[in-house]
Structures are given as C-alpha cells and as structure tokens.
Amino acid sequence: MPVDELARRIVGSVTVAGEASPRVELSPAAAALLGRLWHRHGPLMFHQSGGCCDGSAPMCYPAGDFLTSDADVLLGELALGADAEGVPRVAPFWMSAEQFGYWRHTYLVVDVVPGRGSGFSVEAPEGVRFLIRSRLMEE
Numbered sequence: 646m647p648v649d650e651l652a653r654r655i656v657g658s659v660t661v662a663g664e665a666s667p668r669v670e671l672s673p674a675a676a677a678l679l680g681r682l683w684h685r686h687g688p689l690m691f692h693q694s695g696g697c698c699d700g701s702a703p704m705c706y707p708a709g710d711f712l713t714s715d716a717d718v719l720l721g722e723l724a725l726g727a728d729a730e731g732v733p734r735v736a737p738f739w740m741s742a743e744q745f746g747y748w749r750h751t752y753l754v755v756d757v758v759p760g761r762g763s764g765f766s767v768e769a770p771e772g773v774r775f776l777i778r779s780r781l782m783e784e
Contacts, residue, residue, distance in 0.1 A: 657721025657738060666782065669721040669738045672756040675775060679705070679736060680725055682767050689736045689767065691755065692717070693777065695744035703738070703755055703775045704766040711739075718745045720753070754778040 655676045657669040671679060683689055688708035695701050704711070713719075717739045725734040738755070740748070755775055762774030 655723050655725065657723045660719045660721050667721055668751075668782070669723070669753045669755065671723055672754055672778075675755045675757045676725065678757050678768060678771070678773065678775075679723075682771075683725060683734055683736075686767050688734070691723075691736060691738040691775075692741075693739070693744060693753075694741045695747070701744065701777075702763060702766075703777055704763055705736075705768055705775060706765070707767065708736075713739050716742050718742050720745075723755075748779070750782055751779045752782045754780075 653673050653676060655671040657667045657671075659665060659667050661668060679689065682705065686707050689705055690708045690711065691703045691705055692711050692713065693701060693703045718741075720738045720740050723736045723738060725736065727733050738753075754777070756778050757768070757773050758776050759772065760774045762769035762771075766775065768775060
C-alpha cells in the first residue's frame with residue numbers, strides 16, 4: 646500500500662473487556678507517519694505510561710521491544726492495511742493500568758506535531774513527536 650493511502654483517520658478496534666466503543670484512533674498525520682515508520686522499522690506498537698520522564702507521551706517502539714504485562718491495558722489495535730505481500734499491519738496501543746485508571750473516561754487521538762520526541766520512540770529522529778489529544782468518551 647502506498648504511504649499516501651494512509652493519510653486518513655484510523656480508528657482502533659475495541660479491545661477493553663465489556664466495552665462496545667473504540668478508545669483510540671490515529672489522526673491522518675499520525676497514520677501517514679506510522680506508515681513511513683513501519684516501512685523503515687517493521688511492525689510497531691505504542692505504549693503510554695504515566696511516568697515522569699516521558700511525560701505520559703505515547704511511545705512508539707518496534708513490536709516486541711517494549712514488554713507488556715498484566716500491569717498494562719490494551720486500548721486498541723490500529724489497522725494500517727496490508728503490506729505489499731498482503732500481510733495485515735496492526736499496531737497495538739497499550740497503556741499502563743495505573744494511567745488507565747486516570748484516563749478510563751477518555752477517548753484518545755494519537756496525533757503528530759513538530760518537536761523533539763523521546764530518544765526511545767522511533768519517530769524521534771524525524772523531528773516530530775507523537776502526542777495525545779483527548780476528549781471525554783460518550784456514553
């Protein structure tokens with residue numbers, strides 16, 4: 646799939662038990678960046694902690710580089726479409742359970758803005774960073 650085709654909003658799947666609505670999506674700009682990063686790094690994932698150092702920013706890692714556990718909640722899987730061989734590209738979005746306790750009534754939009762990302766997040770060398778925009782979830 647050409648990278649330009651990813652310049653659209655991508656809504657995550659429903660993964661939180663007992664819920665019927667998605668909790669996370671990618672803005673068109675974030676979807677396009679994630680497509681370029683996937684091409685360069687292979688499968689990717691997001692994790693958002695409540696830590697002091699990353700300021701609760703979403704971090705993007707090569708899949709498997711960040712180990713999740715029972716202390717994390719899978720908020721959604723962001724489907725980027727298939728690669729050239731037809732293999733689905735799906736980026737899971739995880740959040741620490743502690744942070745989820747504070748944000749449980751919040752819908753998240755992963756966006757991208759100019760600036761310095763974290764040194765561990767794969768977008769950092771691009772001169773941009775992922776950012777969360779949020780709103781209250783509708784009942």
